[in-house]
Amino acid sequence: MAEVDDLTLADPERLAPWLDQAGVAPGNALAVEPLVGGASNAMFLVHRGGHTYVLRRPAQVAVDRADEGMRREFRFLSALAGTDVPHPEAVAFCDDNEVLGCAFYLMARVEGFNPMPASLPPAFDDPAGRRAITEAMVDALAALHDVDWRAAGLGDLDRTAGFHDRQVSRWVGQLESYEGRDMPGTDEIGRWLDGHRPTSFVPTIMHGDYHMMNVLVGPDRPARVSAILDWETSTIGDPLLDLAGYCEIWAPMTDPADGWPDRAEIVERYAARRGIEVPPLRYHQVLYNFRMTVLLEGIYQRSLKDPTRPAMDMVGDQALRFLRRATELVTG
Structure with a gap:
């Protein structure tokens, strides 16, 4: 930020x-x-x-x-x-x-707070409040994915045929366009993704970057998401990328011992809210981390050329962390 x-x-x-x-x-x-x-x-x-x-x-x-x-x-x-x-x-x-x-x-402008686990307001800083925030975020994501995007006038944005077929070439090409530093391991990740593509999916509106910093929660109980923010990566695509990404960001930052629902509970609630079965998410986790590697590396490289902002070294470090996580998922 x-x-x-x-x-x-x-x-x-x-x-x-x-x-x-x-x-x-x-x-x-x-x-x-x-x-x-x-x-x-x-x-x-x-x-x-x-x-x-x-x-x-x-x-x-x-x-x-x-x-x-x-x-x-x-x-x-x-x-x-x-x-x-x-x-x-x-x-x-x-x-x-x-x-x-x-x-x-x-x-x-919408009022609310980013539900960062380490700095919750007093009204939510207890096990019941933490669970309520998590469930509200899951429910908001499910509501997004249940929108009839064709009826909402977005039918002409449907490029979902071959969606997963073109993911690797798209993100590798974008990474190469930065002409920045070497990012070791991307070739191996790309080969793994190409070999594990889903055979089908039901397209929905996809936010593309759904996590606690892109959500505002209303200040009072009961917990409710007051706004989903930052729609710059939204598209019509695979909703399980949003779900996998949410879990990838949320789970490492939270401790079930403090009342936070774990990854399995998040997936279970999402599936129940949408009335669907959620398959294993390893492919979507790898793709999410690879995608975030490329997006964050682009932000970092542009910051080196932007006189209105400092060099975003922290964002560059985050890009490398996402790359390591993708590699761990591929090789683990």
């Missing part, structure tokens, strides 16, 4: 006329402040007319096709309107690069 301290990325003088045109509290005074946000995008709080919004835009040194990614995020958030999936309301989208030099969008 990084804090953007360069307001030129959300210049109020350029932003105000666009907000007027978009009907966002037109004519009112505007205040903009940086917000701690994702590693590959920049976020700002936008205060106007007694309301606070969140502006989300690519970082200065952005991922490839960053503007397309912004459109995609806004489209998924818009498609979720009226569903049971907790998400920030999509407010307005800008594809005029004359405003901020990139595509960006505005969404409603």
Whole structure:
């Protein structure tokens, strides 16, 4: 995570006329402040007319096709309107690069806390609270995967034919495009994945990065997810990648002795909520870790070239940890 301290990325003088045109509290005074946000995008709080919004835009040194990614995020958030999936309301989208030099969008601000196991608020810092948070997160993920994405207007995004067939070539190609440091073991992981592809799956909306830092939980009991955040990797794909990824992040950070449900309980509740059988997830775990290796390595390599942010050495270390985990799953 990084804090953007360069307001030129959300210049109020350029932003105000666009907000007027978009009907966002037109004519009112505007205040903009940086917000701690994702590693590959920049976020700002936008205060106007007694309301606070969140502006989300690519970082200065952005991922490839960053503007397309912004459109995609806004489209998924818009498609979720009226569903049971907790998400920030999509407010307005800008594809005029004359405003901020990139595509960006505005969404409603949602109150809540990131359910980090080591720093829970007092209302949830007991075994019952920990279990309730975990179950709420599982239920929100199940609700996402149960959305009828075709009825929600996302049918034209269906590229699920050959989804698993192209995963290795896609991520290897993206890693090579960084022209960065050597990442030993990726060839072996790629061969293993190609030899263990699922023969079929039922496609759903896939968040792509579902874990505690991308979820807000409401401040009071009963536990509820108030919003799922950071939709930059969302797609139509295999929902078991989301489930495996959630478990991969959650399980090492939690201790069942403290009341946290273990990996098996998470999978069991997810299966029950969706009314499905969940197969062994080893392939999905390997793919998730390999995918995260590539995504985080890209963030790290871009940070070395971005004057608005410090070098994200911690993100680079995380990329290597995901790579080691993928290797352990393959060889273990």
